[in-house]
Amino acid sequence: MAQLLDGKAVAKILKEEIREEIVQWKEKGIQPKLAVILVGDDPASVVYARSKQKVSESLGMAFELFALPGSTPEADVLAQIEKLNEDQSVHGIMIELPLPKGISKEKIMAAVRPDKDVDGVHPINRGYILSGEEGLFPATPQSCIELLLRSGVQIAGKHTVIVGRGETVGKPLVFLILKHNATVTICHSKTPDLGAFTRQADILIAAVGRAKLIKKDMVKPGAIVVDAGINETPEGICGDVDFEAVQEAADLISPVPGGVGSLTTALIMRNVLKGIVLQGGKL
Numbered sequence: 568m569a570q571l572l573d574g575k576a577v578a579k580i581l582k583e584e585i586r587e588e589i590v591q592w593k594e595k596g597i598q599p600k601l602a603v604i605l606v607g608d609d610p611a612s613v614v615y616a617r618s619k620q621k622v623s624e625s626l627g628m629a630f631e632l633f634a635l636p637g638s639t640p641e642a643d644v645l646a647q648i649e650k651l652n653e654d655q656s657v658h659g660i661m662i663e664l665p666l667p668k669g670i671s672k673e674k675i676m677a678a679v680r681p682d683k684d685v686d687g688v689h690p691i692n693r694g695y696i697l698s699g700e701e702g703l704f705p706a707t708p709q710s711c712i713e714l715l716l717r718s719g720v721q722i723a724g725k726h727t728v729i730v731g732r733g734e735t736v737g738k739p740l741v742f743l744i745l746k747h748n749a750t751v752t753i754c755h756s757k758t759p760d761l762g763a764f765t766r767q768a769d770i771l772i773a774a775v776g777r778a779k780l781i782k783k784d785m786v787k788p789g790a791i792v793v794d795a796g797i798n799e800t801p802e803g804i805c806g807d808v809d810f811e812a813v814q815e816a817a818d819l820i821s822p823v824p825g826g827v828g829s830l831t832t833a834l835i836m837r838n839v840l841k842g843i844v845l846q847g848g849k850l
């Protein structure tokens with residue numbers, strides 16, 4: 568029977584570190600601040616924006632929400648981003664996705680100053696993650712890494728199989744895991760005989776967005792299983808892993824909820840603090 572990779576416990580420690588660092592920045596006369604732009608009223612985005620506000624405020628980080636009507640022209644969204652790019656009191660900017668029709672996601676993502684791009688979506692940051700340079704990287708792949716390392720799992724030398732090649736989790740995760748000296752195999756929804764690959768994993772990370780895709784017979788006994796999936800099903804939110812069955816084979820497994828997702832908001836906050844350094848701040 569597997570032990571849990573406890574996202575809530577790790578999140579608590581991470582948040583404590585972030586809270587302490589915010590105190591240090593304040594002592595230097597800097598009040599860390601996150602700005603979130605929400606265009607329209609996508610219900611999930613509204614919930615995520617509120618959650619970021621709550622966590623920001625609980626950690627002593629300043630927060631401002633810019634809620635724009637869904638009918639806002641692209642030029643006005645770009646003008647709002649430009650204002651925040653130039654605003655010295657703002658250290659992190661994120662635009663909630665999806666954007667309404669008529670607004671180019673690519674243009675918006677390229678408009679945020681790379682050193683304030685706490686979602687890690689600017690083309691420059693997507694390049695830095697490939698080259699291994701310092702930059703701002705997406706929160707969820709960082710959550711997978713932190714959950715493993717802070718649970719005492721050694722990543723170096725392990726055969727890590729990533730199932731999923733999305734722009735926000737799978738792809739960036741490949742490079743973060745490589746940086747930690749794992750050997751990486753990338754699979755996805757169109758990989759024939761997926762199980763033949765996943766059974767070779769010392770560390771199996773699922774980020775495909777298919778409820779309970781990973782079954783017990785696809786996991787090597789003793790493997791470490793990280794579930795980055797969030798799927799809404801009639802039975803509620805569930806991950807990409809068939810948790811009940813897979814926990815019988817794995818040594819360690821992350822639940823959904825209570826796993827990877829529990830760290831995600833905290834890692835956005837940590838990106839804001841990294842942004843301050845990239846913007847020239849020194850502790």
Ligand SMILES: Nc1nc(=O)c2c([nH]1)NC[C@@H]1CN(c3ccc(C(=O)N[C@@H](CCC(=O)O)C(=O)O)cc3)C=[N+]21
Nearest residue numbers: 611612615663664665823824825826827828829831832
């Ligand atoms: N426009 C937009 N903004 C986002 O911020 C955004 C997004 N889209 N798409 C998906 C990702 C993922 N993400 C999570 C944030 C917190 C938890 C989280 O706190 N999860 C808890 C459960 C929370 C609860 O039960 O309410 C857990 O897994 O333990 C999970 C996932 C934000 N994202």
